[in-house]
Amino acid sequence: MAGTLTVWKFPTDTGADTAAHTLKELQSENLITVHDAAVVRWPEGAKKPKTEQLRSLTGAGALSGAFWGLLFGILFFVPLLGAALGAGLGALTGSMTDVGIDDKFIAQIKEKVTPGTSALFVLTSDATVDRVHERFQGQQAELISTNLSREQEDQLRSVFAE
Template sequence: MATLTVWKFDSADGAENALGLLSELQKEQLIKISDAAYVYWPDDRKKPKTRELGKLTGAGVLGGTFWGFLFGLIFFVPLLGMAVGAAVGALAGSMAHAGIDEDFIHTIRQQVTPGTSALFVVSSEAVVDRVLEQFKETGASLITTNLSAEQETRLREAFGETHEEPLRA
């Protein structure tokens, strides 16, 4: 089963600094990364900046549309008002059916604030104890949502992206 994992760091550069660790964990076959992106929010900015990690994951299975929409829902839609919020309601509903619900979005929105960062990873085949141990040493805190195969398919359908190979091990 694929898992969407969000690691929150108490510094704006924490997520970027953890990329080496994530890459090392993948080389050691302790986790299989299917897609990833991160958000960093410098103290002096009104909104966070985002970056996809194609260099770590290749093309990624979910793609830029997914990450852009997810980050928009979490960080930007609340700032844009009800009219825009209503316009994205159908896609947001698709995400809720895909395991990314309002509680998940609210939790991330509350925790990722100016001066922090977060690493978003879609993975499988994780040796959970070893991965958790390594990330906890960085001071990261963990928020996770497990995605079933059905939820993963719904996510792909919601964003019009198809892939030959499923995330499953």
């Protein structure tokens, strides 16, 4: 799959929505191509987060609703999913590993996305990085995960560092 899968965490349960709006503007100006995106909002006091695939950004989306459902199920809703499904889950999660979703990724997300926060999961390409950076100034995003190389990831983090 072409594209960069990144996960951004925000210190409020509405931060990811603000970022998604910014992404939509950037895409309309041809400064980034969004292939798929989803938001996780976890209001303070809620037992579980609310998740939503952002079809308004992507139309059909490059990843299926089943992909997001499985990912968010593993992350937030069904801790025993792996034990219940056994080997059948292996084939499904194998394709996730191809885009950088592995045990380390899952552990990082579970640790960081907690009540009172939100996260934006986005599959992009063709970003004009400096222009994208300008528009995200002040949004307090923390890059949790990406399938970029270490060098590309360090470059991305340095661009978004305040």
